[in-house]
Amino acid sequence: MAKVVIMDHPLIQHKIGYIRRRDTGTKDFRQTIGEIAMLICYEATRDLQLSDVKIETPICTATAKALKGKKMAIVPILRAGLGMVDGMLTLIPAAKVGHIGLYRDPETLNPVEYYCKLPADCAEREVFVVDPMLATGGSSVAAIQMLKDKGCKNIHFMCIIAAPEGIEKMKKTHPDVDMYVGALDEKLNDHGYIVPGLGDAGDRIFGTK
Ligand SMILES: O=P(O)(O)OC[C@H]1O[C@H](OP(=O)(O)OP(=O)(O)O)[C@H](O)[C@@H]1O
Ligand SMILES: O=c1cc[nH]c(=O)[nH]1
Numbered sequence: 001m002a003k004v005v006i007m008d009h010p011l012i013q014h015k016i017g018y019i020r021r022r023d024t025g026t027k028d029f030r031q032t033i034g035e036i037a038m039l040i041c042y043e044a045t046r047d048l049q050l051s052d053v054k055i056e057t058p059i060c061t062a063t064a065k066a067l068k069g070k071k072m073a074i075v076p077i078l079r080a081g082l083g084m085v086d087g088m089l090t091l092i093p094a095a096k097v098g099h100i101g102l103y104r105d106p107e108t109l110n111p112v113e114y115y116c117k118l119p120a121d122c123a124e125r126e127v128f129v130v131d132p133m134l135a136t137g138g139s140s141v142a143a144i145q146m147l148k149d150k151g152c153k154n155i156h157f158m159c160i161i162a163a164p165e166g167i168e169k170m171k172k173t174h175p176d177v178d179m180y181v182g183a184l185d186e187k188l189n190d191h192g193y194i195v196p197g198l199g200d201a202g203d204r205i206f207g208t209k
């Protein structure tokens with residue numbers, strides 16, 4: 001069974017408190033989502049493997065550490081996942097970026113697919129799927145299934161706020177996928193929104209409401 005890691009870093013908790021506020025505007029919301037993504041990325045990459053490499057410092061020959069060469073990909077679930085990409089790329093600048101377009105039908109809450117463009121060699125990459133919100137889990141479960149159908153095996157999921165229902169669905173459907181979660185909230189409301197949550201992440205990032 002894969003790990004579920006709930007972030008306890010004070011900077012992450014502080015910044016999540018800020019974006020939850022109704023009166024945090026689009027510019028600050030978007031910027032803070034990026035900062036939180038970067039901080040969660042730091043935790044989510046903790047288990048990457050290193051190898052020893054011989055290098056020359058200005059003083060002598062030395063053995064240093066380098067990432068073992070496994071290539072990485074970041075896959076945001078559109079739209080809201082886009083808000084996490086720049087923060088991720090700040091720490092992993094060489095990563096390729098794939099895009100999966102899904103929206104949640106407001107009546108059924110089921111995900112509807114409208115776009116998928118992935119790096120050609122994504123099956124060989126360590127893939128980080130990013131979406132600020134894990135609510136019923138329908139969208140992330142579907143996105144990860146799309147990646148598995150393309151042959152991806154090493155998949156991690158990062159979100160900023162999760163509901164217990166979404167975590168359970170992910171654990172049941174994709175028990176091999178590690179989850180890195182900024183905050184675990186209480187429940188979903190009757191419309192499938194996370195409580196207390198932060199509202200609609202996509203609308204708040206892009207200012208569409
Ligand atoms: O876990 P779920 O119940 O599937 O809900 C979570 C999904 O809902 C939101 O996307 P939304 O459908 O609002 O699309 P958007 O990002 O384009 O706003 C969010 O960004 C997730 O992708
Ligand atoms: O609370 C929620 C649930 C789904 N999608 C969001 O953007 N927010």
Ligand SMILES: [Mg+2]
Nearest residue numbers: 200201202203
């Ligand atoms: Mg939305």
